[in-house]
Amino acid sequence: MAHRVDHEYDYLFKIVLIGDSGVGKTNILSRFTRNEFCLESKSTIGVEFATRTLQVEGKTVKAQIWDTAGQERYRAITSAYYRGAVGALMVYDITKRQTFDNVQRWLRELRDHADSNIVIMMAGNKSDLNHLRAVTEEDGQALAEREGLSFLETSALEATNIEKAFQTILTEIYHIISKKALAAQEAAASTAIPGQGTTINVTDTSGNTKRGCCST
Amino acid sequence: MQDMNLYTIRAVPFADVRSIRRHTPAFGWQYIIVVLSSGLAFPPLYFYNGGVREFVATVKQHVVLLRSAEHANVFLVNDFQNPLQRTLSSLELPRAVSLSIVPSTPVSGGESASQENGERTDVDVLDGSPSIRQFYRRERQKVHDPARDISMQLLEKFSLVTKFAREATSQLFWETPSNAFSLFERGSSNLSAIDSSQKPRDDVLELPVPVPPDPLELDKLSLAWGKPRQPPLGLEEWATFLDSEGRVVDSKALRKRIFYGGVEHKLRKEVWEILLGYQSYESTYAEKEYQRSNRKTEYEIIKNQWQSISPEQEKRFTKFRERKGLIEKDVVRTDRSISFYGGDGNANLSFLHNVLLTYSFYNFDLGYCQGMSDLLSPILFVMEDESESFWCFVALMERLGPNFNRDQNGMHSQLFALSKLVELLDAPLHNYFKQKDCLNYFICFRWILLQFKRELEYDQTMRLWEVLWTHHLSEHLHLYVCVALLKRYRGKIIGEQMEFDTLLKFINELSGHIDIDVTLRDAEALCLCAGENGSACIPPGTPPSLPREDGFLFNSELDDTVL
Numbered sequence: 058m059a060h061r062v063d064h065e066y067d068y069l070f071k072i073v074l075i076g077d078s079g080v081g082k083t084n085i086l087s088r089f090t091r092n093e094f095c096l097e098s099k100s101t102i103g104v105e106f107a108t109r110t111l112q113v114e115g116k117t118v119k120a121q122i123w124d125t126a127g128q129e130r131y132r133a134i135t136s137a138y139y140r141g142a143v144g145a146l147m148v149y150d151i152t153k154r155q156t157f158d159n160v161q162r163w164l165r166e167l168r169d170h171a172d173s174n175i176v177i178m179m180a181g182n183k184s185d186l187n188h189l190r191a192v193t194e195e196d197g198q199a200l201a202e203r204e205g206l207s208f209l210e211t212s213a214l215e216a217t218n219i220e221k222a223f224q225t226i227l228t229e230i231y232h233i234i235s236k237k238a239l240a241a242q243e244a245a246a247s248t249a250i251p252g253q254g255t256t257i258n259v260t261d262t263s264g265n266t267k268r269g270c271c272s273t
Numbered sequence: 274m275q276d277m278n279l280y281t282i283r284a285v286p287f288a289d290v291r292s293i294r295r296h297t298p299a300f301g302w303q304y305i306i307v308v309l310s311s312g313l314a315f316p317p318l319y320f321y322n323g324g325v326r327e328f329v330a331t332v333k334q335h336v337v338l339l340r341s342a343e344h345a346n347v348f349l350v351n352d353f354q355n356p357l358q359r360t361l362s363s364l365e366l367p368r369a370v371s372l373s374i375v376p377s378t379p380v381s382g383g384e385s386a387s388q389e390n391g392e393r394t395d396v397d398v399l400d401g402s403p404s405i406r407q408f409y410r411r412e413r414q415k416v417h418d419p420a421r422d423i424s425m426q427l428l429e430k431f432s433l434v435t436k437f438a439r440e441a442t443s444q445l446f447w448e449t450p451s452n453a454f455s456l457f458e459r460g461s462s463n464l465s466a467i468d469s470s471q472k473p474r475d476d477v478l479e480l481p482v483p484v485p486p487d488p489l490e491l492d493k494l495s496l497a498w499g500k501p502r503q504p505p506l507g508l509e510e511w512a513t514f515l516d517s518e519g520r521v522v523d524s525k526a527l528r529k530r531i532f533y534g535g536v537e538h539k540l541r542k543e544v545w546e547i548l549l550g551y552q553s554y555e556s557t558y559a560e561k562e563y564q565r566s567n568r569k570t571e572y573e574i575i576k577n578q579w580q581s582i583s584p585e586q587e588k589r590f591t592k593f594r595e596r597k598g599l600i601e602k603d604v605v606r607t608d609r610s611i612s613f614y615g616g617d618g619n620a621n622l623s624f625l626h627n628v629l630l631t632y633s634f635y636n637f638d639l640g641y642c643q644g645m646s647d648l649l650s651p652i653l654f655v656m657e658d659e660s661e662s663f664w665c666f667v668a669l670m671e672r673l674g675p676n677f678n679r680d681q682n683g684m685h686s687q688l689f690a691l692s693k694l695v696e697l698l699d700a701p702l703h704n705y706f707k708q709k710d711c712l713n714y715f716i717c718f719r720w721i722l723l724q725f726k727r728e729l730e731y732d733q734t735m736r737l738w739e740v741l742w743t744h745h746l747s748e749h750l751h752l753y754v755c756v757a758l759l760k761r762y763r764g765k766i767i768g769e770q771m772e773f774d775t776l777l778k779f780i781n782e783l784s785g786h787i788d789i790d791v792t793l794r795d796a797e798a799l800c801l802c803a804g805e806n807g808s809a810c811i812p813p814g815t816p817p818s819l820p821r822e823d824g825f826l827f828n829s830e831l832d833d834t835v836l
Binding site: 078 | 602603605609643644677679684713715723773781
C-alpha cells in the first residue's frame with residue numbers, strides 16, 4: 058500500500074496542527090503534504106494525519122502532521138492526538154480576531170496535554186486576504202515574542218510560508234534532538250536509554266522514544 | 274467441437290468467468306451472456322420467465338461482482354484490476370481467494386443446473402451453487418450431507434458463545450489442517466504468533482505475520498446468517514403497507530422490509546418522516562398534513578427567535594455570534610460537491626444555515642457542533658423543505674444528540690460497546706487492539722459520530738441510514754457495521770502489524786471504498802449471531818437508544834445505578 062512505500066528516513070517527527078475551527082488547518086496540511094488546496098474542504102471530524110519526507114540539515118526527516126477538529130467540544134479524544142508530538146503549529150486566521158484571541162487557550166491546551174518541550178510555532182493564516190485583515194502582523198509578532206514562539210504569516214491558498222513554517226519547526230526540533238543526543242552521548246556509556254549513539258531513530262512505532270528525546 | 278460445446282449447458286467455474294452481461298429488455302425475453310477470461314463469450318442464455326436480476330443477486334453472494342464502469346449491464350466477476358479489490362483479494366476472503374488460488378475444477382453437471390435455472394431465487398445459501406462448493410471444497414471432502422450443514426451453522430453459533438476460536442480460511446494457506454479438532458484448539462491460543470514477530474514494520478511488504486484465525490469467519494457467517502439484500506421499497510409495494518387513509522398497518526413488517534432493501538428515493542421523504550419519528554405510523558394522510566402545518570408554524574416561531582436579533586443586540590451576544598460563526602463556516606463546506614449544495618449563492622445553503630441555527634436555539638444546551646451539518650445535509654436533500662427538515666433533524670438528534678455532548682459520554686459509551694462487541698465476536702482482534710493500545714477505538718470515532726456519512730457515497734449514506742433507522746434486529750446495528758468492517762480487514766490490520774497511527778490512517782482511507790450492501794449483510798449476520806450476548810455488550814441508554822423513559826429495562830441493577 059502507498060503508505061508504506063517511503064520508509065527511508067532518519068527521523069520521524071510528529072507535529073500537531075491546532076487552532077480554532079475554520080482557520081485553515083486542513084488546507085495547511087494538504088498544501089504541505091500534497092501541494093493541494095481546496096476552498097470547500099470539509100470540516101475535520103475526529104483525527105487525521107498525513108506525512109511528508111524532507112531534508113533538514115542533510116538529514117531525511119519524515120514529518121507526520123496531525124490534524125483535528127477545531128471545535129473545543131472534541132477535545133475529549135485529543136489525548137491520543139498529542140501523544141508523542143514534538144512540534145505544534147498553532148494557527149489563527151488573520152481575518153478573524155477571535156481566532157487570534159483564542160491563541161492563549163490553545164497554548165494552555167498544549168501545556169496541559171502535550172510534552173513540555175514541544176516546539177511551538179504560531180501561524181497567522183490567510184495572509185492572502187489582506188483586505189479583510191483583523192489582526193496586524195505586529196500584533197502577531199508581539200504575542201509570539203511574549204510567549205517565546207516562532208511566528209510567520211502564512212497563506213495556504215497562495216502557498217506562502219507554508220514550507221518555511223514547517224521547515225522552521227522541523228529544524229528547531231532537529232536541533233533540540235541533536236543536542237539531546239550529544240548530551241546523552243556524553244553522559245551515557247551507561248544503559249541503553251533512547252538516544253544512545255549519534256543517531257536517534259525515532260520511528261513511528263515508538264511514541265515513547267520520541268517523548269524521551271525531548272523531555273529527558 | 275468447440276462450437277458444439279458452446280451450445281451445451283455445462284458447468285463453468287467462476288474462476289474462468291470474466292464478466293456477465295445482462296439483458297433485461299422491457300419487452301421480450303431476458304438473457305445473459307457469460308464472457309470467459311479467455312475472451313470467449315457464450316451464446317445468450319435465455320430466462321423465459323424472468324429471473325435475471327435474481328440470478329445476478331445470487332451470483333453476487335458467491336463472487337465479487339463489480340458493475341462495469343463502461344456499461345451498467347455488465348458485471349465483472351472477481352475483477353481485481355482495481356487496487357482496493359486487489360488488496361481485498363490478498364486478505365483471507367475465502368470466496369475471492371479460493372477462486373483465484375484453488376485450481377479451477379469444473380463442477381459437476383448436477384450442481385450447475387441450479388445455476389442455469391433462472392427461476393431459482395431463494396437458493397439455500399450453504400448448499401447452493403458451484404462457487405460455494407468450491408469455497409468449501411476442502412471441508413466438503415469430509416462434509417457433504419445437509420444435516421452437516423445445519424450442524425455447521427449451530428457450531429458457528431456455539432463457537433461464538435463458548436468463545437471457541439474457529440479455523441480461519443487463512444489457515445488453509447498457512448498450514449493444511451489434518452483434522453478439524455486440532456483447529457479449534459489452536460485457534461484460541463494463536464496470539465503468541467504475533468508477539469514473537471515484532472519485526473520493524475518497515476520491512477513488511479507482504480503479510481509475513483500469521484494472522485490468528487477469525488473465530489467467526491465473516492464470509493461463512495454472512496452466507497449462513499445474512500439474508501441477501503433486496504431491491505429498495507418502491508411505490509407500489511409501499512401502497513400495500515398502508516390502509517386507505519394512509520396509516521401503516523404493520524409497522525414491524527414495514528421496518529423489516531426497509532431493513533433488507535432500503536427505500537426508493539422518491540419515497541424517502543414520506544418514509545423517512547415516519548422512520549425518524551416525526552410522523553407516526555398510525556397517522557392518516559390528514560393527520561400528517563395537520564402535523565405538517567402545525568409544525569411549520571412552530572418552526573417559524575423558533576426561527577424568529579434568532580432572526581429578530583438586531584445587529585446591536587448581536588454585538589452584545591457573544592454566544593450567538595460564536596454559534597452563528599461556526600455554522601456559517603461549516604455550511605459552506607458541507608457536501609459542496611453534490612449539485613444540490615453546489616455553486617455560489619445556492620439557496621439550499623441558506624436552508625442548511627437556518628435549520629442549524631434554529632436548532633441551536635431549540636436545543637440551546639447542546640448548541641451547534643461540528644458534524645451536525647453532515648447529519649442534516651441528507652435530510653434537507655430528501656425533504657427539500659426547511660420546516661420538515663428541521664423537525665426530522667430534531668427527531669434524529671433525539672437519538673444522536675449525545676454524540677455531541679460536551680463530555681462526549683454518548684461517544685464514549687458507543688466506543689465502549691464497540692470494544693465489547695469486538696471482544697465477543699473476534700477475540701484475537703480484540704487482543705491485537707489491546708496489545709497496540711487501541712482499545713479506546715478512537716479509530717472508529719468518525720464512523721460512529723456521523724453514522725458513516727464521511728465514509729460512504731451520498732446515496733449509500735442515505736441507504737445505510739434508513740436501514741439503521743428501522744431498528745430492526747437492533748437499535749445499534751451501526752456498531753455491528755463497525756465490527757463487520759474491522760473484521761473484514763482484520764487480516765490486513767494484524768498481518769501488517771498496524772499501530773495506532775497506521776491503523777487510523779488505514780481506517781480513514783477506507784472512506785469511499787466501502788460496499789454498503791456487503792457490509793450490511795455482514796453486520797446483520799454478526800448481530801444475529803451475537804444475539805443476546807451482543808445486546809448485553811451495549812449498556813442501556815447508549816445512543817441511538819432514546820433516553821430511557823420508553824426503553825424497556827430488564828436489568829433492575831443497572832436501573833438503580835443510573836438512578
